[in-house]
Amino acid sequence: MTQAPHHAPILGDGRELRRMAPGSVPQPEGDVPGWVSDEHVHAFAIDDGDEQAGVVALRLPEHRDGAGQLAWQLRPESRGRGLAASALRAVVEHGFTDLGLRRIEAYVARTNRPALRTAAQAGLRTEGVLRGFRDGVDGVVLGRLSTDPEPGTRDAFTAWLNSSLPTKRAIAQALIRDDAGCLLVCELVYKKPWDLPGGVVDPQESPATAVVRELHEELGVTAEVRSLAAVSWLPAWRGWDDATLFLFEVTVPAADLGAIQLEAREIRAVHWCDDSELAEHAADYTVRVARQACAALDAGTGTVYLEDGRPPRW
Structure with a gap:
């Protein structure tokens, strides 16, 4: 020196x-x-x-x-x-x-x-x-x-x-529905509540890119984003800081859905759930977000903005 x-x-x-x-x-x-x-x-x-x-x-x-x-x-x-x-x-x-x-x-x-x-x-x-x-x-x-x-x-x-400036976690998840309107839901290894497929967005990665990547890594499927169904701000919860959830309407080829390959370290099983089954197994905020997003898609009203899975009171 x-x-x-x-x-x-x-x-x-x-x-x-x-x-x-x-x-x-x-x-x-x-x-x-x-x-x-x-x-x-x-x-x-x-x-x-x-x-x-x-x-x-x-x-x-x-x-x-x-x-x-x-x-x-x-x-x-x-x-x-x-x-x-x-x-x-x-x-x-x-x-x-x-x-x-x-x-x-x-x-x-x-x-x-x-x-x-x-x-x-x-x-x-x-x-x-x-x-x-x-x-x-x-x-x-x-x-x-x-x-x-x-x-x-x-x-x-x-x-x-x-x-x-503060940083905020971004989460990207997929809304995948079959002809009966049931949702594809993951039974996870690391937590009890079932959840929609997807995960945390990496640094410098777009949420849309992240959801496609997560579906490929965890389920072995090739996905295509159709639209952004919902954006929900999630408050701090059980030791996690707050986050922004991007929920995308996603399509996956039927052949891929019939040959799902689970990432065994994270996904124990996948299930097609109707509304009551989702409410029984998923966290409350997941149920709220999914319901609001599906309703918006069915009504053709476009992307819905939510806070903790609920329409905000302006």
Whole structure:
């Protein structure tokens, strides 16, 4: 690892970052951990005129893996003026340009929204959740690579926003009916309620592509999507976060239906169920979604939007 020069990174705006000698940094509160006086840490005081407004610390990797760890703390009376964001950007640039780091990361309590905004302004993206980070509160893992776009650019803003927006599971299932109106339903290995065929949509995969893939993988059939019968928002349930269910009307060749090949790790059996049999074996929300979708298809009213399998009250 390249040794740090003795000068401090330039902060600008009439303010300075002052390199602090190892062991001279007082232990601050908040998001700067106890390693601020470690010999592997480069600590900088944020000077604002005659006042020391705070401190930024950059811990260098001990095993030459090129990843540094960033932490900072600002005095309450110095907050709200962009000092921390400017200091972080300067220290991050110092880490990449002068120290040869390839990556800089930080860990912030999930409830510390000002610190998360400061990290974002310095170009760090949200990468994951650290459960039980501090005092039972989850933390956020943030990181920036030396190859990432410069903060303040459109590409950097897009990347940060994309990383920090919530994600929602998407589920794609198939509505397959025989001439009598019975539905093809799967008896599953891993849970008691029967369910419509389909599964979770993979990252970067469309729901329509997912339902065709799932039918091929789990039942060995070649399916064709005819229409989107229903979209249902599903609230959090039994440890699962909320999700969006896409229920497609699907056709499968009769020859394929007569020679279904089950994925034994997931599907125990398939059944053709009428409404009463579906209600007996499937979860309540599955029954509600299937009924609403079938009714819409039979009435020719197009795709129906549901919440927890019910028409919403606008």
